[in-house]
Amino acid sequence: MYKHFLKSGAILILVGFSQLISAQTKIEIVSIENSPTISKHIYGHFAEHLGRCIYEGFYVGENSVIPNSEGVRIDIIEALKELQIPNLRWPGGCFADTYHWMDGIGDLEKRPTIVNTWWGGVTEDNSFGTHNFLNLCKELGAEPYLSGNVGSGGVQELADWVQYTNFKGKSPMSDLRRENGKEEPWGVKYWGIGNEAWGCGGNMRPEYYADIYKKYVTFMSDADVEGGIYKIASGASNDDYNWTEVLMKNIPKNMLQGVALHHYSVIDWGAKGPDVNFDEETYFKTMKESWLMEELIVKHTAIMDKYDEEKKVDLIVDEWGGWYEVSEGTNPGFLYQQNTMRDAMIAGMNLNIFNNHADRVKMANLAQAVNVLQAVILTDKEKMILTPTYHVMNMYKVHQDATLIPLSFDSPMYSFDNESLPALTVSASKDSSQKVHISFTNIDTKKSNTVVIDLNEFKLKNINSTILSSISLQDHNSFENPNKITPKNFKDFKFAKGVLELTIPPFSVIVVEGDMM
Structure with missing residues (x-):
């Protein structure tokens, strides 16, 4: 037993x-x-520029016949408000380390395009940017969690983004924010220093990333955010315990508030299995991968405990969920999949695991919010549906900030x-x-x-x-x-x-x- x-x-x-x-x-x-x-932030979400998550998902543009607020679908806003989502992570994912935030501010007609080389090779017009996202979070009552570009972006670029979003006084970036119509800063607390630095974020060694991390955070100002900004290191994939060991050993605790962990319930990266027409063998294997989250948290936190007995550094599971082959007939680079009772099992199991590890797990972000992977919302033009995963998270929201x-x-x-x-x-x-x-x-x-x-x-x-x-x-x-x-x-x-x-x-x-x- x-x-x-x-x-x-x-x-x-x-x-x-x-x-x-x-x-x-x-x-x-x-x-x-x-x-x-049980931190409410365990019930966080993730919105990447991937497939139809942002464009044709959250964002339809202000001229759309679909009812919207500053271009964001009102039905999605209302659905996420019902979930009481505590935070939303953006703009990636792998996309984060190719995204240059200044391309997404200012006059729409003057914004450069970007080719999303990670997901489908589509060209995006940067019409959804920093103001759209942070204003959306404010409307949702959710904390924004920004993933900074460390892979292809520079130290000054990330430092400027912090100043643009947070600084109240006079400075080049706060003046630019005001020129773009936002007098008061948003006060963004949660910042990811790159994403998956071991892979799409730069294929770095943990020792190298630890040094890069320290360099970037040195120039990120804590000014004007109560308690300072909360800095999250790009953490391990699955059972890469050495990655966690190196980060905890080499990064001073006063520079580090959270270490990330990514784990998807995927049975085989080469043959993920169908999203709907799966058999019990596939289901069992998926549940086995989902249960692995328990072991991963236990072992990663044991390493964290070795270097941080007072538990000042949090474990942030900022990507989790089921991952299957895309729905038949959809773009393989868009990661659109249906959401069945299997996904409800993944959601219920993992949220129970996170709750029970509330001493270390202080944030988690389901991948992803709309139209991608284990989404809580799916859209088709003007239509919108809520998935079984949505309903599980709505049922479980009663645990947020409870003992x-x-x-x-x-x-x-x-x-x-x-x-x-x-x-x-x-x-x-x-x-x-x-x-x-x-x-x-x-x-x-x-x-x-x-x-x-x-x-x-x-x-x-x-x-x-x-x-x-x-x-x-x-x-x-x-x-x-x-x-x-x-x-x-x-x-x-x-x-x-x-x-x-x-x-x-x-x-x-x-x-x-x-x-x-």
């Missing part, structure tokens, strides 16, 4: 092998004393072809309004799993629950049937004498809520 033990954000995993499947899974609450806060409730349990196993994975992930929290929330994801394709949890410690009343489920793993929302999969009230539970008993159907996500007396 799989032993899951969570205490104050730390996780110990013991894995054994057994063919016995228990009828019930008992979940126990571990002491909540000194538990970390983690550590849990301990033995998960039943999901088995396929002589391999097994833990079927259940669970996370729980208590918020400032004295509500307790518990989120469950069951990835098993066939078996319901019943859980029992004693909640007497919280003296709960008014228990209710919501479920996201469907008949088939391959089910998805389409432009013809946009509401095929939506959250529904769930009543298959018992709550008596402070004890909750809940049966979780196959491949479903459930969130339970209760009020403390």
Whole structure:
């Protein structure tokens, strides 16, 4: 069986092998004393100049017949407001290290074009730029997270962008901002110093990148941002633990607030499998890759702990999600894929993992927000649909800035072809309004799993629950049937004498809520 033990954000995993499947899974609450806060920024998003994410996704232009605000679709704005997205990362991704921000400001007619060499080789007109993005974030109530160009851009270019967005006084860049119609600065706090420096960001060695990082941040002014700007180093891909080791060892902690980590649930980079018509073998392999996030966080944070016992440097999982072959008939460079119940499983599982590691994981960014990879929103001209992933994130938003409730349990196993994975992930929290929330994801394709949890410690009343489920793993929302999969009230539970008993159907996500007396 799989032993899951969570205490104050730390996780110990013991894995054994057994063919016995228990009828019930008992979940126990571990002491909540000194538990970390689940940062709202774990529920962040990512918008890259890739395919139809920005152009024909977020941005349709002010002259579009589609209702818009400064060129950004109003229906997308409203949908993301409903999600209460805490931050949005832009402009990349690989695109970030080819993007020169000054090409995207000023008179539209005078802006140079750019060829997106990373994604489809299309020519962009730079009509969506810094002002559009930062004004969008302000309208959403989300913190902007800007990815700086370190691969092909210079130190002065990044320093000027910081000054342009943040400086209140008189300077060349703040004067330029005012000329372009923005009197007051936006106050951008979160900055990525390049992206995937080990790959598309420059194919650098970690030692070289550590030196480059220190050079760039030296010239990034902390002025006019409360607490200073928050600088995020381009971190490891998957299990490149040496990358994290070198960065933590060589970069002074006063120059470093976060280290990134990228991990996608992709079964084979050469044969990713279909986005909709997948079989159970492909699904199982995808879940196996998704579960790897747990191991990666444990091992990367162990290295961070070695150099930073006080946990002053955060782990930032700023790219995660499912990655498959593109939808049939679409541009292979645009990474457009449908979003099925498989994606709901990835979302529920990973958000539970992030919540349970809230002592180190302080931000995460689902890739990506609109029309790319595991998107929460898909568009087709004037039409827009919300995906199963959107609904999971909407259900889970109750955990934002709540106190983690550590849990301990033995998960039943999901088995396929002589391999097994833990079927259940669970996370729980208590918020400032004295509500307790518990989120469950069951990835098993066939078996319901019943859980029992004693909640007497919280003296709960008014228990209710919501479920996201469907008949088939391959089910998805389409432009013809946009509401095929939506959250529904769930009543298959018992709550008596402070004890909750809940049966979780196959491949479903459930969130339970209760009020403390």
